[in-house]
Amino acid sequence: MEATDSRLGRIVRLLSDNATIVISGTRIAEELETSRSEVWRAVQQLRELGVRITGHPATGYQLESMPDLLLPDVLGPLAQGQIIGSRIHHYFSVGSTNTEAMQAGARGEPEGAIFLAEEQTAGRGRGNHSWESQPSLGIYCSILLRPPLSPADALPITLMAGLCVSDAVQQVTGLRPDLRWPNDLVVGGKKFCGILTEMNSEATRVRYVVIGIGINVNHPSFAGDLAPIATSLRMEGGREWSRVALTAALLKSLDNAYGKLITDPAEARSAILRDFEEQSSYARGRDVRIADEPGFHGVTEGLDERGFLRVRTPSGLRTVLSGMVRAVGE
Numbered sequence: 001m002e003a004t005d006s007r008l009g010r011i012v013r014l015l016s017d018n019a020t021i022v023i024s025g026t027r028i029a030e031e032l033e034t035s036r037s038e039v040w041r042a043v044q045q046l047r048e049l050g051v052r053i054t055g056h057p058a059t060g061y062q063l064e065s066m067p068d069l070l071l072p073d074v075l076g077p078l079a080q081g082q083i084i085g086s087r088i089h090h091y092f093s094v095g096s097t098n099t100e101a102m103q104a105g106a107r108g109e110p111e112g113a114i115f116l117a118e119e120q121t122a123g124r125g126r127g128n129h130s131w132e133s134q135p136s137l138g139i140y141c142s143i144l145l146r147p148p149l150s151p152a153d154a155l156p157i158t159l160m161a162g163l164c165v166s167d168a169v170q171q172v173t174g175l176r177p178d179l180r181w182p183n184d185l186v187v188g189g190k191k192f193c194g195i196l197t198e199m200n201s202e203a204t205r206v207r208y209v210v211i212g213i214g215i216n217v218n219h220p221s222f223a224g225d226l227a228p229i230a231t232s233l234r235m236e237g238g239r240e241w242s243r244v245a246l247t248a249a250l251l252k253s254l255d256n257a258y259g260k261l262i263t264d265p266a267e268a269r270s271a272i273l274r275d276f277e278e279q280s281s282y283a284r285g286r287d288v289r290i291a292d293e294p295g296f297h298g299v300t301e302g303l304d305e306r307g308f309l310r311v312r313t314p315s316g317l318r319t320v321l322s323g324m325v326r327a328v329g330e
């Protein structure tokens with residue numbers, strides 16, 4: 001799939017850096033080393049994407065309001081100096097950002113690269129589910145990492161990502177998400193974020209991991225099967241939120257947490273497990289159903305040292321390695 005033409009982001013940056021003045025098409029064309037007609041075409045494309053730019057080639061252009069697009073030129077400066085976000089790949093439309101990130105991982109792309117889309121046409125969830133990815137309502141983001149871990153020790157990375165989403169959401173919206181092991185974020189009993197971690201590894205060494213994060217931000221509602229189980233930050237907070245602010249906060253939180261994980265893996269891992277247990281109402285003392293075949297009921301008893309969920313059942317303690325955890329009644 002084609003990444004976004006970098007000229008679009010540069011035009012938005014130029015217009016927003018000079019927000020109070022009208023900039024001539026000639027000046028933009030010079031800065032971008034292109035022609036005025038190419039600038040006009042790019043401006044038209046931006047308008048089709050909902051960016052409000054006044055003017056035309058004869059008068060020059062002005063940005064009416066800052067668009068909430070996850071463009072590299074907008075997010076890059078907010079992620080300066082970080083590993084996470086050191087390279088930003090943006091797509092207006094793509095099949096799945098996880099697929100793009102996994103392919104880039106195979107090509108040798110450095111860790112910290114992120115893949116963002118305004119829309120996914122084949123967004124993937126866990127267990128063969130799809131992920132609804134309507135244009136510019138949610139955050140669809142995949143992060144490529146190369147952690148020095150064995151595959152058996154990789155689960156805390158997913159748990160870490162959930163904690164970082166929660167941190168970013170609290171900072172920007174004030175909402176306090178719950179964490180449903182291993183990787184759903186829930187507010188008001190409904191899910192607004194899912195995480196799909198995919199990995200390429202040898203027997204004892206992870207080659208690369210892709211953390212795919214989908215956040216329902218400004219969806220006004222959900223229909224059909226999703227209606228009783230899905231929500232968005234707008235539906236819970238009663239207003240729209242800046243996807244740029246949320247993404248920047250998320251990248252910062254991830255960068256901080258990942259820095260700790262690679263500096264002192266053992267200490268960071270136990271801190272992640274401790275924080276997860278503290279912040280998740282599902283981790284301990286919750287009556288749950290493990291929905292996968294054949295499925296069972298029990299009461300949660302915290303995480304083991306690798307991050308797997310312990311569940312007390314009438315026939316003894318069981319460890320859930322992967323699976324759909326639902327509170328009884330959910």
Ligand code: BTN
Pocket residue numbers: 095096097098099120122123124125126127129131139140141142183184193194195196212213214215
């Ligand atoms: C789940 O809850 O089942 C996980 C959903 C993960 C969705 C995200 S959106 C960005 C990334 N690209 C994908 O195709 N999936 C993940």
